[in-house]
Amino acid sequence: DVKVTQSSRYLVKRTGEKVFLECVQDMDHENMFWYRQDPGLGLRLIYFSYDVKMKEKGDIPEGYSVSREKKERFSLILESASTNQTSMYLCASSLGDRASNQPQHFGDGTRLSIL
Amino acid sequence: AQKVTQAQTEISVVEKEDVTLDCVYETRDTTYYLFWYKQPPSGELVFLIRRNSFDEQNEISGRYSWNFQKSTSSFNFTITASQVVDSAVYFCALSALGDSNYQLIWGAGTKLIIKP
Numbered sequence A: 001d002v003k004v005t006q007s008s009r010y011l012v013k014r015t016g017e018k019v020f021l022e023c024v025q026d027m028d029h030e031n032m033f034w035y036r037q038d039p040g041l042g043l044r045l046i047y048f049s050y051d052v053k054m055k056e057k058g059d060i061p062e063g064y065s066v067s068r069e070k071k072e073r074f075s076l077i078l079e080s081a082s083t084n085q086t087s088m089y090l091c092a093s094s095l096g097d098r099a100s101n102q103p104q105h106f107g108d109g110t111r112l113s114i115l
Numbered sequence B: 001a002q003k004v005t006q007a008q009t010e011i012s013v014v015e016k017e018d019v020t021l022d023c024v025y026e027t028r029d030t031t032y033y034l035f036w037y038k039q040p041p042s043g044e045l046v047f048l049i050r051r052n053s054f055d056e057q058n059e060i061s062g063r064y065s066w067n068f069q070k071s072t073s074s075f076n077f078t079i080t081a082s083q084v085v086d087s088a089v090y091f092c093a094l095s096a097l098g099d100s101n102y103q104l105i106w107g108a109g110t111k112l113i114i115k116p
Helices: none
Strands: A002-005 A012-015 A019-024 A031-038 A042-051 A054-057 A064-070 A074-077 A087-094 A110-114 B003-005 B010-014 B019-021 B024-026 B032-038 B044-051 B057-063 B064-069 B074-079 B088-096 B103-104 B110-115
Touching: A002 B057, A012 A019, A019 A031, A019 A087, A019 A110, A031 A064, A031 A074, A031 B044, A042 A064, A042 A074, A042 B103, A064 B010, A074 A087, A074 A110, B003 B088, B003 B103, B010 B019, B019 B110, B044 B057, B044 B064, B074 B088
Parallel strands: A012 A110, B010 B110
Antiparallel strands: A002 A019, A019 A074, A031 A042, A031 A087, A042 A054, A064 A074, A087 A110, B003 B024, B019 B074, B032 B044, B032 B088, B057 B064, B064 B074, B088 B103, B088 B110
């Protein structure tokens, strides 16, 4: 089974802090994704990566950056956290090339609160 | 434009009832893929099924079944003899080349409550 592991289930940070959310997958998947999920807004793609050191912006990249130095690890960075970034963050991975139609497999999510 | 509509925001049924979750999609592509995911209260999204646009056969997996109809652009999900453990938010999603280059287009989700 695919295992996608997010470093924290719950995280509380302060406004202005630099926040790192880590995600690791164990199935050698090429693609990795970061979403945020908010009530009434569904899942929104922040960034995705289709290869090491490659990244593309999703629908809502503002205020975020990402890093993929190794194939199995995809990090989401909040450069200067703000209260409107309080949300549930979901990491996912999938097989295939950049235009992949393969299922995405998700981690348990990180519920981030910015005070 | 590509879009997925799950018109049912919340459905509540009593255990053992059958329940159908609706999903209507829009795309101009002839090749596309449809997905269903389940998100239980614990939060993890669980992949349930993928269907490509050339395969209109209905799928059955235990108490779950999926009805794909291209004529109405629908990919509905039925749970037979529902159980409390089926309580979750269910998402339908579309993947097509179109404008999104196969990134998933998500529906808003349907919250399913199964009462004992």
